[in-house]
Amino acid sequence: MNAWSELILILVILTNLLLVGGNRLTGLIRFAAVQGLLAGLLPLLAHSQALTARLVFLAALAVALKGVAFPLLLGRALREADIRREVEPFVGSEFSIFVGISLLAFSFWLSEWLGIAQAGWLRLMLPVGFFTMMTGLFLIISRHKALTQVLGYLVMENGIFLLGVALVGEVPFIVELGVLLDAFVAVFVMGIAIHHINREFNHMDVHLMARLKE
C-alpha cells in the first residue's frame, strides 16, 4: 500500500510540473483532472485502518468532483468562449518550470520547519500538498486568461485537500463535505462569471480588464 501511495504522490508532483510548463489549455485541463483523480484516491490509502463507509463516500465524491465534474465544466467554458488555446503566460515556460522547482524545494523546507514527524510516507504528503497549493497560486498570478486562473484555483484546492489529509487525517465529516461542495460552487460560480465576462468583453484576458484603477 505504501508503494502505491508514494507512486501517487510522485505522480501529483509530475502533474504540477506539467501544469506549470504546459501551454495548451485543453492539455492543462486534462492534467488538472488527472491530479484531482489522484488526490481524491489518496485518503483511501492514507489510513491504514479499515475502510469506513464515510471514507469511501468522501473519496468517491472527491474523485467525481475533482476528476470529472470540474474538468467538464472548464471544458465547456473553453468551448463556449471559443478562444485561442494558447496559455499566453506573463512569464515564459522555462522560467515557469524554474519557479515550479523552486516551489518544490521551498515546500520541503517548509514541511521540515513545521517539524511534524509523520510516520513513513506521510512525510511526503505534507510537502506535496504545499507544493500543489503553491503551484495553483503561481498559475493564478502568472497567467492571462480568466480560465487559467480558475484552473489555478482548482489546483490550489487539490493541494489543500492533500494538506487536509496530511495534517489532520480526520477532519469532521460535515466540514469535509462543506469544503468539497464549496469548491464545487466556487468553480461553478467562476464558470458563470467567465461566461458573463466573455459576453461583455468578447475576451477573457484579465490583463485587458484594467479600467478600475487609481
Next chain:
Amino acid sequence: MNGLPQPGLAALVLLPLAGCGLCWVLRAPKRILAVTWLASLLSALAAAPAVWACLHGRALQEAQGWLALDALSAFHLAVMYCVFILSSAYAQIYFNGGLSSGELSLAQIRQFASLWLGSLAALTLTLISNNLGMMWVGMEATTLLTAFLIIVRRSPDALEAMWKYLLICSVGIAFAFIGTLLVAASAKGLVQDPGQLLHWSRLMAAASGLNPKLLKAGFLFVLVGYGTKAGLAPMHSWLPDAHSQAPAPVSAIFSGCMLNAGLYCILRYGALCHALPQLADWSAGLLRLLGLLSISVAAVFILFQNDGKRLLAYSSVEHLGIIALGMGLGTPGIFAALFHTLNHALGKSVGFFCMGRLGQIYGTNDLRRLAGAARREPIWGNGLLLSLLAILGAAPSAVFLSEFLILKAAVEAHRAGVVAVFLAGTCIIFISASRRAIATAWGEPASPARLPGPRAGLAATLLVALPLALLFCLGVWMPGPFRGALERCAAVLNGSR
C-alpha cells in the same frame, strides 16, 4: 439549552433562507424588496433574546457545541442586524427609481433579494459557529453569494470588479482554510472526540497544550486569508473596486458587516494565540502592523480621491485598520476597537446611503461634480457631509471617542511609533476628506443634475438621521450597560469568561 424562551440558534440561519424562498414565489418587485426588509427585521427580533442574554454574560451552546453564542459573537450579530435592517430599508428607496423607469427587471430584483437574504444567512452562520470549520464554510458562502450582488446591474466595470473580488477572496479563503487545518493539527491529541476537533470553545479550554509552531503557522495563514476578506492592506486590492461598483445598499453591508465578519474570524484565532504566553505578543504585534499599514495605505489613496464611493471604500480600509490596531493593544484597546466596530458600521452605512442616492440623482460619483449637493438635496447632501465628518472622527461623534480611546491605549502601552503613524494617517485622511466633503455639500454647483428625482421622504430622513443621532449621542454619553457589554466581549478574547 438554558431554558431561555427563544428560538434555537439554527433558526437564525433558516429564517432568512425562508425569506429567500418567498422571494421566488412573489411576483411584485416592490413586495420582494419589502420581504428583504421584513426578513431582516424578523431575524433580528428572533435573535434579540439570545443576543441580550449573551451580552449580559451568558453563553449558549447548541447542536453538540457546533453552534454557540457568547458576548463577542452576540455583539457582532447585533451590529450586523442593525446594518442589515437599515440597508434593506434603504434598498426600497434606492431601487425605486430603477423600478418605475423599467430599468430593473423582476428577475434582477429577485436575484438581488435572494442573494441578499442568502448573504444574511451565511454571515449569521459565520458568527454563530463555534466550529472553526463551519465558520469557514459560512465565510466562503458569503464570498460566493455577495459576488453576484455586485453585478445586479451588469456592466463591464461591475464584471471586472466582481471577477477581482471573486478570485482574490477565493484565494484568501483558501488560505484561511489551510490556517484552519494547521490549527486543527496543532490540537492533535488534545481533543478526544474527533468530531469536536475544531470546536473553538474546546480549543480555548485546551489552549495551553496547543503546538505553538503549528499554531503560529496557522495564525499567519488565517491572518492573510481572513484579512483579505476584512480588507486589511496589503490584501485590500479588491475592496475599492467592489465597493464602488456594487449598488449602494450592497456597499453598505460590505463595509458594515462583511469586513467585520472577516476580522471577527481573525479574532477567534487571535484569542487562541493570546492564550499561549510565547505567542501572545507576536500575534498582537502582527495585528498592529497590519492595522498601521492599512491606515497608511488608505491615507495615501484618499489624498487624491475624487470618486465618492471609492473614498468611502478606502475609508473602510482605514477603519478596519484602526480596529485591527486596537485589537493588538491589550484589553483597553480591544474595548475601544469593539466600540469602533459599531461606530464605523453605522456611520459608513449612512455614508453609502447618501452617496448612492446622490450618485443616482447626478449620474456620477465624482465629488467635484456633486458640488452644492446640500442645497439641492438637503437630506442626502447634508447626510453625506455629516456622516463623513462623523466617520472621520470630528469631535462629538462616537468615532472620535473610540479613536481617542485607541490612542490612549497606545500611549499607555508606550508605543510611540504606533501613536505617530496613527495620528499622521488619521490627520491626513481627516484634512483631505473633510475638505472634499464640505466642498461637495456647500460648494458652487458645477453642472445641473440629471434628473429632478423624487423628494426625499420621511423614511429617507429617518434612515439618515437616526443612525447619525445615535452616533453623536454615543460620543457624548456611553450608557453603563453598553459599557458592561463591551467589557464582557473583550473578556471573551482574553480567555476569561
